[in-house]
Amino acid sequence: MKRILFVAALMSVGCGQKRDTDIIVAYGRENNSGTYMYFKEHVLGGVDFAANVQTLPGTAAVINAVSKDPRSIGYGGIGYVKGVKTLKVEKDDASAAVEPTLENVVSGLYPISRYLYFYTAGEPSGLAQHFIDWVRNEAGQKICKDVGYYPIPLNKRPPASAAPSDMPTGTITVKGSDTMVILGQRWAEYYMHEHPGILVQITGGGSGTGIAALINGSTNICQSSRPMSAKEREQIRAKYGTDAVEYAVAMDGLAVFVHESNPVTEVTLDQLKSIYTGVTASWKDLGRGGRGTTTP
Amino acid sequence: MKRLIGIASWFFPSLTGLCCLLILAMVVIILGDIALHGVQRLSWEFVTAEPRVGMTEGGIFPAIFGTVLLVILMTIAVVPLGVATAIYLHEYARQQSKIVHLVRLALQNLAGVPSIVFGLFGLGFFVAFLGSGIDAVVFGGRLTYAQPCVLWASLTLAVLTLPTVVVATEEALRAVPRNYREAAYAMGATRWQVVRRVVLPQSVGGMLTGAILAISRGAGEVAPIMFTGAAYYLPYLPKKLNDQFMELGYHIYVMTTQSPDVEATKPILYSTVLVLLLVTFALNFTAIIIRSRIRRKLRST
Amino acid sequence: MAEEQLLLRRRRRVGEYFLEGLIRSSAFVVIAALVLIFVFVAKEAVPIVTSAVVHEEVTVATMMLPQPGGAFSWQPVSTVPKYSLLPLLIGTLKVTGVALLIALPIAIGGAIFTSEFAPQAMRELIKPAVELLAGIPSVVVGFFALMVLATWLQDAFDILIRLNAITAGIGLALAVIPIVYTVTEDALSAVPQAFRDGSTALGADRWQTAWRVVLPAAMPGAFAACVLGAGRAIGETMIVLMASGNAATVSLDPTQSFRSFSATIAAELGEVVQGSPHYHVLFFIGAFLFLITFLMNLAGHWYVQRLGQKLQGRSRLKAKS
Numbered sequence: 001m002k003r004i005l006f007v008a009a010l011m012s013v014g015c016g017q018k019r020d021t022d023i024i025v026a027y028g029r030e031n032n033s034g035t036y037m038y039f040k041e042h043v044l045g046g047v048d049f050a051a052n053v054q055t056l057p058g059t060a061a062v063i064n065a066v067s068k069d070p071r072s073i074g075y076g077g078i079g080y081v082k083g084v085k086t087l088k089v090e091k092d093d094a095s096a097a098v099e100p101t102l103e104n105v106v107s108g109l110y111p112i113s114r115y116l117y118f119y120t121a122g123e124p125s126g127l128a129q130h131f132i133d134w135v136r137n138e139a140g141q142k143i144c145k146d147v148g149y150y151p152i153p154l155n156k157r158p159p160a161s162a163a164p165s166d167m168p169t170g171t172i173t174v175k176g177s178d179t180m181v182i183l184g185q186r187w188a189e190y191y192m193h194e195h196p197g198i199l200v201q202i203t204g205g206g207s208g209t210g211i212a213a214l215i216n217g218s219t220n221i222c223q224s225s226r227p228m229s230a231k232e233r234e235q236i237r238a239k240y241g242t243d244a245v246e247y248a249v250a251m252d253g254l255a256v257f258v259h260e261s262n263p264v265t266e267v268t269l270d271q272l273k274s275i276y277t278g279v280t281a282s283w284k285d286l287g288r289g290g291r292g293t294t295t296p
Numbered sequence: 297m298k299r300l301i302g303i304a305s306w307f308f309p310s311l312t313g314l315c316c317l318l319i320l321a322m323v324v325i326i327l328g329d330i331a332l333h334g335v336q337r338l339s340w341e342f343v344t345a346e347p348r349v350g351m352t353e354g355g356i357f358p359a360i361f362g363t364v365l366l367v368i369l370m371t372i373a374v375v376p377l378g379v380a381t382a383i384y385l386h387e388y389a390r391q392q393s394k395i396v397h398l399v400r401l402a403l404q405n406l407a408g409v410p411s412i413v414f415g416l417f418g419l420g421f422f423v424a425f426l427g428s429g430i431d432a433v434v435f436g437g438r439l440t441y442a443q444p445c446v447l448w449a450s451l452t453l454a455v456l457t458l459p460t461v462v463v464a465t466e467e468a469l470r471a472v473p474r475n476y477r478e479a480a481y482a483m484g485a486t487r488w489q490v491v492r493r494v495v496l497p498q499s500v501g502g503m504l505t506g507a508i509l510a511i512s513r514g515a516g517e518v519a520p521i522m523f524t525g526a527a528y529y530l531p532y533l534p535k536k537l538n539d540q541f542m543e544l545g546y547h548i549y550v551m552t553t554q555s556p557d558v559e560a561t562k563p564i565l566y567s568t569v570l571v572l573l574l575v576t577f578a579l580n581f582t583a584i585i586i587r588s589r590i591r592r593k594l595r596s597t
Numbered sequence: 598m599a600e601e602q603l604l605l606r607r608r609r610r611v612g613e614y615f616l617e618g619l620i621r622s623s624a625f626v627v628i629a630a631l632v633l634i635f636v637f638v639a640k641e642a643v644p645i646v647t648s649a650v651v652h653e654e655v656t657v658a659t660m661m662l663p664q665p666g667g668a669f670s671w672q673p674v675s676t677v678p679k680y681s682l683l684p685l686l687i688g689t690l691k692v693t694g695v696a697l698l699i700a701l702p703i704a705i706g707g708a709i710f711t712s713e714f715a716p717q718a719m720r721e722l723i724k725p726a727v728e729l730l731a732g733i734p735s736v737v738v739g740f741f742a743l744m745v746l747a748t749w750l751q752d753a754f755d756i757l758i759r760l761n762a763i764t765a766g767i768g769l770a771l772a773v774i775p776i777v778y779t780v781t782e783d784a785l786s787a788v789p790q791a792f793r794d795g796s797t798a799l800g801a802d803r804w805q806t807a808w809r810v811v812l813p814a815a816m817p818g819a820f821a822a823c824v825l826g827a828g829r830a831i832g833e834t835m836i837v838l839m840a841s842g843n844a845a846t847v848s849l850d851p852t853q854s855f856r857s858f859s860a861t862i863a864a865e866l867g868e869v870v871q872g873s874p875h876y877h878v879l880f881f882i883g884a885f886l887f888l889i890t891f892l893m894n895l896a897g898h899w900y901v902q903r904l905g906q907k908l909q910g911r912s913r914l915k916a917k918s
Contacts, residue, residue, distance in 0.1 A: 025758055030843070031674045032868030040674070048672045051684065054760060054842035054854045057864055058553030060561075061743070061839075067558070068748055069759055083559055178528045178554060178867075185531060203540055204528035205444070206867035218439045229870055305802040309714045315706030316715070316723050319778070322771060323726050326733065326741055380623035388620060395624070401898070402628045408825065408894035409631075409887060410832025411735075412859045413638060416866075416883040420637035455630050462627070488613040516734025519834040519859075523866055545736045552740050552839065565744075569737055580732045584725065 022282040026053045026275055027062045027074035034177065034207055034225030035059070038114045039075060039254065043272050050278025059179075063257070070259045071283070073275060075112075077179065077252050078105070079148015084257040088266040097266040105150045105253040111269060112256075115248040116149065116180055119222045121214055122242035127170050127198060128220045133158055134194075135187050135249050143190055147183050150251040169197035176210020176223040183250060184223055215239060225252070327573070334570025337563040343571065347529070353560075356568050361533050362446070362541035363575075366521070367511045369450035369537075370457065375507050377454070378461025385462070386469040387491050407459040411519040418452030418524035419444070440538055447537040449525030456520055457510035464509055464587070468502015469495060471593050501590050505583045512579035516572065518545040528554070544572045635887055641880035654874040655680045660881075671845035671856065673865065673875045680878050684845040688762075688855030692837060693830040695766025695851050696773050700830075701823055703770075704777035712785035713807040731775035739839035742768035747840065760842030762851040768836040777826040780897075784818020784904055785811060817907060821900035828893035832886060834859040858882050 028049060029035045036055070040046065049055075056062050059076035066074040067083040074084070078100050088097035091111040104110040118132055134140050136158055141151035174184050181204040188200035205213075207224040214222040215235045228236075228244055236244040256272065258264055264283070274280040345355030381399070389396045427442035434440075441447070472495050480490045518526075527540040528550050534541040548568055555561040644651045645660075660682045663669055669683035711723055746767060747759040756763070788811050796806040812819065842854030843864060862879050869876045 023757055030864045030868075031672070032865050037674060046676050048670065048675050048679070051670055051846045052844050052848075052854065054758070054844040055856075055864075056553065056760075056843065057838060058550075058555075060551075060555045060558045061553040064558045064744070065759060068751070071757065080557070082557055178550075181529045185529060188531065201531070203530060205540075208868035208870055209444075212871045213443070216439055216442070218443050231873065232870055301802075301805075305804045308804050308808065309710070312706040312710035312714065315703045316710045316719070318703050319707050319730065319774060320723065320726050322774075323730050326738075326771070327729070329741070329745055330737070377623050377626060380620045381627055384620045384624040388617070389624070399624045399627050401895075402631045404898050405891055405894045406627065406631050406634075408828050408832075408890050408897075409634060410834065410859055410890055412832070412834040412862050413634065413883050413887050413890075416638045416641075416862065416880060417634045419866075420641050420880070421633055425637065455634070458627060458630065486613060488617055512732060516732075516736065518734070518736045519863055522863060545734055548736050548740055549835065549839070552743060562744075565740070569740055572734060573737060576732055576734060577729065580728065584728065 022284045023071055024275055024281060024283055024286075025069055025072040026050070027065050027072055028053050028055050028276065029059065029062065029076065030055050030057050032206070032208065034114075034116075034179065035076065035254065037226050039112075039276075042112060042114075043269055044276055045273065047273070047277050049276055052278065053276055066257055066259060068259075070261050073256065073258050075254050075256045075272075077148065078150075078255045079252075081255045081257055083260070085260045085262060087256045087258060087264065089256055089272075090266060090268040092268060092270065100253040100255050102145070102150055105251055106153055108153075110253055113150075113251055113253040115152065116177070116183070116250045116252055117224050117227065118174075118247040118249050119211065119214055119224055119228055120220065120245050120247075121217075121236050121240045123245055124220070127172050131172050131191060131198075131200065132221065132247055132249075134191055136247060139190070139194070140187055141250075143186050144183065144250045147186055149183055150253060152248050152251055156248055171199045171201060172221065173201045173203075173219045174221045174223055175203045175205060175213045175219040177207040177225040178204040179225045179252075180204075180223045180250075214244070223249070330566060330569050330573060333563070333566040335567075337567040338570060342564075342567055353564075356544070356547060356564070356571065358530060358533055359542040359544045359547040359568070360571070362526075363515055363544045365446060365534060365541060366450050366453065366543060367514050369446065370453045370514050371507055371511060373451055373454035374457050374461050374510055375503065378458050378506060378510075379465050379503050381458075382462045382465035382469060383491060383495075386466050387487070387495060403459045403462055406455070409456075411456065411517055414452055414456050414520040415523050417455070418448055418520060422448035422451055423524060443538065444523060444525040444540060445538040446525050446534050446541045449521040449541070452520045452524050453514040453517060456517065457514050460510045460513055461503075461506035464506030464583075465499065465502050467587075468499035468505070468590055471502070471590050472498040501586050505586045505590070508579050508583040508586070512576045512583070515579070516545050516576050518543075518549055521546060544568060544575070548572065635884070635891075638880055638887055639884045641877060642884045644877045645874075645881045648877075651874045651877055654678055655878055660878070669847050671861075673878065678875065680875075682882070684847050685856055685858050685861055685882070687847055687849065688841070688845070689831060689857040689859075691762045691849060691851060691855055692765050692769060692841065692857055693827060695762050696769035696830045697823070697827060699767060700770040700773040700777055700826060704774045704826070705781050705819060705822070707774075708778050708781035708785060709807055709812065712782055713803065713811060727775050727778050730771060731779075733771070735772055735833060735835040736839075738768050738771050739836040742836060742840035756852050758842065758852060758854050760840055760854055762841070762853065762855050765837050765840040765855075766851070768840050769830050769833055772833055772836060773826040773830050776829055777822040780822035780825055780901070781815070781819050784815040784822070784901075787818065787904065787908055788814045789908065814908065815904065817900040817904035821897045821904070824893050824897040824900065828890045828897065831893070832859060832890045834863050838863045858886050862886075 040049065056065065059080045062074040062076050063080055063082065063084055066072045086100065088099050089111055090097045098104050098110045100110050105113045120128060124132060136152065144151045181202060184202040188202050191200055192198060207226050210219065210222040210224055211228060211232050213219040215232065233244050256267055271286055280286055342355040343360060344357050346357055348354035385396060385399060423442060423444055427448065430441045431437060431439060476494050477490055480494045521543060525540050526543045526546040530540060530542055548565065551561050551565045551568065645655065645657060655678065660680050664679055664681060669681040670679045671681055671684045672679040711720055715723065742764055747764045750756060750764055751759045792810050792814055793806055796810040837857045838860040841857060841860060843856045843860055844854035845856040846853050862883055866879050869879065
């Protein structure tokens with residue numbers, strides 16, 4: 001018995017020995033997050049992630065891991081990025097490397113950014129309508145940056161609606177994505193300050209939970225970091241006889257980051273794809289004529 | 297050969313001693329690390345203030361409030377049920393009967409069900425089945441209880457902690473001397489009167505231990521409440537049974553994996569862990585003291 | 598007057614019957630709870646077997662057999678969702694193996710020391726320490742493994758991937774040690790003192806007594822401890838969810854990241870479309886976990902009982918002779 005244990009211990013140590021210091025350790029998000037879906041669709045072109053990409057339950061966990069691991073790479077919402085080195089991203093070999101700044105994300109120059117959404121079952125009315133309009137206009141959009149998100153472009157904003165003439169009171173419930181809880185909370189704080197008498201309740205639980213709540217009627221608005229699936233839209237139609245309405249409420253740039261000691265400064269979408277689908281396993285192989293791709 | 301045996305006679309015992317030291321070291325390292333980092337941020341304000349600025353400042357009051365509410369509801373549900381079960385097992389049932397055997401088997405297995413399965417059960421049974429049933433019958437189909445909330449989370453935890461309460465109560469019942477019961481029966485008391493007037497007053501301590509151990513277990517469980525009512529962040533405290541709630545353990549999980557600013561949250565995170573540990577340890581410690589008294593009584597009879 | 602008293606007594610009797618009924622029925626609630634847990638978890642897993650809609654995406658066979666191209670991958674969110682349970686099974690076994698490899702020697706060694714060699718003062722120290730360890734919530738252990746332990750291990754051994762089966766396995770061992778220790782220690786203390794006295798009288802020293810006489814006598818108990826510890830390791834969620842890296846790899850290398858059954862449920866259930874094939878697969882995994890741990894618990898407690906019978910049987914034999 002003792003001998004078996006000993007051999008097993010030796011073997012496990014042996015496995016750790018054959019290491020390649022240039023290996024890329026790739027981190028991503030859990031497979032149900034909006035971030036995961038977006039990245040898969042827009043960067044990987046729908047191809048599956050490699051099995052050895054580590055999927056952590058939150059962006060903070062990804063940042064924490066990357067900040068401590070010299071060989072690693074990760075991605076996540078810009079708002080979270082601290083203590084790691086953000087890479088410039090090139091759409092393809094011909095285009096310039098772009099930093100995920102406010103201007104570049106809003107103008108669409110930065111190639112990997114997405115919208116965050118509010119959903120309602122059918123056209124909203126009354127209070128919910130007013131809150132959504134408020135969020136999508138100047139008053140709400142200027143708050144996005146406080147919590148690390150970016151405002152939607154001007155041409156996407158609705159005409160400002162006048163506040164309902166008889167100062168209404170009541171409750172608006174918003175439920176959904178955990179990514180957006182802090183943002184929603186900030187909106188609610190400001191909105192309630194401007195419109196006393198209205199209570200906005202923000203709760204998280206996940207995009208899926210929020211959409212389920214919208215379907216069974218327990219929330220007025222669902223906030224989601226992923227687009228609603230066809231099946232969920234069908235369920236809304238079956239229950240309410242009307243379509244789900246989608247509102248873009250903020251922009252989220254996906255930053256790609258590495259350890260601070262990593263000399264790499266930029267990355268192309270193709271390189272990202274080959275890293276996350278497992279084609280490229282080493283920082284050495286990342287090279288395209290050595291441009292910004294020395295080994296850490 | 298003789299020398300080998302001589303070496304073995306002190307070498308192996310010291311090896312096992314080393315194992316004990318390792319266990320002690322683990323406890324000291326974990327608790328030391330957390331206490332050292334956690335104590336820096338700990339203050340009265342920390343436990344009474346709400347989180348601010350995306351949880352990077354402020355305190356954890358809503359999480360403490362939610363945890364307390366959760367375990368109170370859980371205790372209300374689990375203690376009567378657990379005590380009644382223990383009384384049945386020890387005072388009413390014939391000891392070798394099939395039923396007793398089956399109940400004990402169920403208890404042992406209930407204690408071994410993975411906590412995440414309790415989460416699935418809570419979602420499937422309490423939220424989806426009971427909740428929808430109540431809504432359909434009482435509220436005319438209006439959505440009230442068919443959603444994750446503090447009531448369902450606490451009931452899920454009550455099922456999880458049931459074995460703890462039963463085991464602790466039974467131990468206390470066993471400590472009540474046989475001749476007390478016999479004396480009571482001899483004076484013509486019914487079985488219920490014996491239980492109510494003689495056995496129960498003698499075993500309050502055991503019930504208390506059970507309740508405290510259950511609370512300490514319940515306060516730290518995260519997996520069962522993830523899908524049955526705990527919330528990432530709430531701007532208000534739960535007021536009704538069908539409100540969601542924030543909870544210390546879940547708050548730790550959320551801050552570790554999803555906080556918007558890892559470095560800024562770290563001191564808060566450590567302090568939250570420390571608070572959770574202090575709460576569970578204080579409870580455990582009380583339970584251990586009460587239990588050791590019961591054991592002493594058991595030994596003296 | 599007398600009639601009134603009689604009535605009062607009868608009313609009290611009715612009340613007693615009612616309360617006694619409640620007490621009797623409460624015992625059945627325990628059995629009912631266990632049955633309900635299985636029924637309601639399995640209920641949501643049944644569509645995997647019966648529903649034609651679900652079958653378009655996943656069947657029991659596709660969860661077990663290799664996918665086209667011979668791969669076993671867990672990619673539930675994909676244009677072609679892939680639900681191979683193999684990576685999750687391997688991940689769960691891998692981390693359970695590592696955790697047991699660490700926990701069993703330490704816990705059993707500790708238990709032997711406590712019951713056979715330790716002076717009383719030491720015993721008073723070690724037992725509360727184990728209770729403290731048992732009292733640490735698993736989310737705290739997960740936090741510690743993720744934030745502190747992972748860095749220590751990476752710095753010390755220069756491991757490539759910080760979150761791996763060793764990191765999570767050590768975390769898990771912290772949760773398993775108290776169970777194994779307690780059950781083993783109980784078993785060792787249950788061995789009658791006469792065994793030790795007899796062994797000493799024959800000239801054995803304390804180690805020989807412990808290793809050759811006491812431990813073999815308590816073997817079913819120690820075995821039960823291992824089975825119960827393994828059951829706990831398989832079902833533990835938060836530690837693995839936080840410290841495993843959750844990559845669904847098919848690899849036995851303990852320095853690789855892995856994904857376990859329990860962590861998969863915890864990570865994916867919150868965002869999944871309710872009623873979708875993916876949702877049912879997660880409940881299927883839950884039902885599977887329930888059955889596995891159920892069987893292990895049955896086995897564990899069967900061994901505990903056998904220990905009792907064995908020791909009782911021997912002492913009865915002794916009493917006769």
